[in-house]
């Protein structure tokens with residue numbers, strides 16, 4: 001069984017011209033769900049990770065599972081005005097528009113080794129904005145870890161010098 005068999009292409013979502021990679025079939029199948037967790041965990045370098053940062057919304061499925069496996073904390077990065085305490089924020093471009101993300105200003109301690117996790121690396125705008133926030137707070141991004149990388153959008157170019165790993169590449 002290949003986890004890529006559980007990724008569904010949805011044409012013209014959320015906008016015309018976008019082929020959306022839908023991970024819900026993967027999440028919904030108990031064997032594929034577990035296998036993807038194992039693969040994502042195996043991709044992580046053998047470095048003690050202090051926190052896993054997961055990006056709303058689809059970075060919240062595997063982010064906490066990876067944190068548990070790595071004996072690390074979990075930090076949510078959220079869309080604007082969702083986090084209750086003091087935040088830092090960053091505007092960014094993504095494949096189908098622009099948006100803002102926020103994280104709590106005390107979520108990362110200087111020197112923390114951080115695993116950034118999300119479901120999809122597309123143009124890289126989202127991950128680059130989050131990596132910049134992690135570094136602004138003094139954290140070190142050990143790896144940017146994704147279920148899917150859309151290689152043809154060259155998201156890695158927005159993450160120069162970062163270790164990038166994905167379970168599936170298109």
Ligand SMILES: O=P(O)(O)OC[C@H]1O[C@H](OP(=O)(O)OP(=O)(O)O)[C@H](O)[C@@H]1O
Nearest residue numbers: 056057058094095121122123124125126
């Ligand atoms: O590499 P990029 O071009 O920046 O795109 C990748 C981002 O786009 C999607 O999130 P989306 O903004 O659609 O939010 P959602 O997870 O809340 O649906 C995806 O989950 C990544 O976070």
Ligand SMILES: Nc1ncnc2[nH]cnc12
Nearest residue numbers: 019020021022095120122
């Ligand atoms: N094509 C795509 N499918 C799923 N998530 C995405 N995020 C950005 N582009 C995407």
